[in-house]
Amino acid sequence: GRNEKISAEARDAILARGEELGQALAERLPEVEQLLAMPGADQIEVGKKLRGQAQPLIDEHYRTVLRLKPRLAPIKAAVFPLKRNHDQLVATAKEVRRRLQLGSEMRTVYDDTGAIGKLYRRQDEIGTPFCITVDFDTIGQGKDPALAGTVTVRDRDTMAQERVPIAELESYLRDKLRG
The missing domain is CATH 3.40.50.800 (Anticodon-binding domain)
Structure with a gap:
């Protein structure tokens, strides 16, 4: 979607990087987190969709467990x-x-x-x-x-x-x- 709050260059950079990461999402979860932290990533539709798809994987990948007996x-x-x-x-x-x-x-x-x-x-x-x-x-x-x-x-x-x-x-x- 089009968003006036970020520049076209920033939007294109986020989209290009998101498509690249989408190929091997599970192995590249730390990079997805960095992408989603980029300024403006939460303001475009693709960023919202990527967060929705990646967040459950990120949660599973970084599951914190206190392994007491x-x-x-x-x-x-x-x-x-x-x-x-x-x-x-x-x-x-x-x-x-x-x-x-x-x-x-x-x-x-x-x-x-x-x-x-x-x-x-x-x-x-x-x-x-x-x-x-x-x-x-x-x-x-x-x-x-x-x-x-x-x-x-x-x-x-x-x-x-x-x-x-x-x-x-x-x-x-x-x-x-x-x-």
Whole structure:
């Protein structure tokens, strides 16, 4: 798109460099960040599109993880509802957190202040070994009725996700924390 705020030369330089980087984006993420930091890059449409495509890759490439041994982590698990404005998901997530907190010596937190990916990243940064997501399958509104009463448990180090029945969640986490 045309933008009067930057010169044609600056726009052309950004476009040319962006096209060059687009060929091997994954290997050249640091260069993409430098390109997006150029004056005027955020004011043109191509810069906005490039940022939208590159930001998830940049986040993944520069994922910050505090790799504490799970038994040493101050917060053992974080519980999230998939949607923060869905009353049943929120109530179920808070109940799961309450059960974990009361049923054991496991310090847990509840968070619904962002998108699920950002919530995962935030917990990775502080060393929380397990993130528990309450989704529509948990409350029986998903595609598979067999998943009702289960939650998704994400491992910080492997990023693997596993469905675990809520009734078995506490013992599942204890076993993982011993290992």
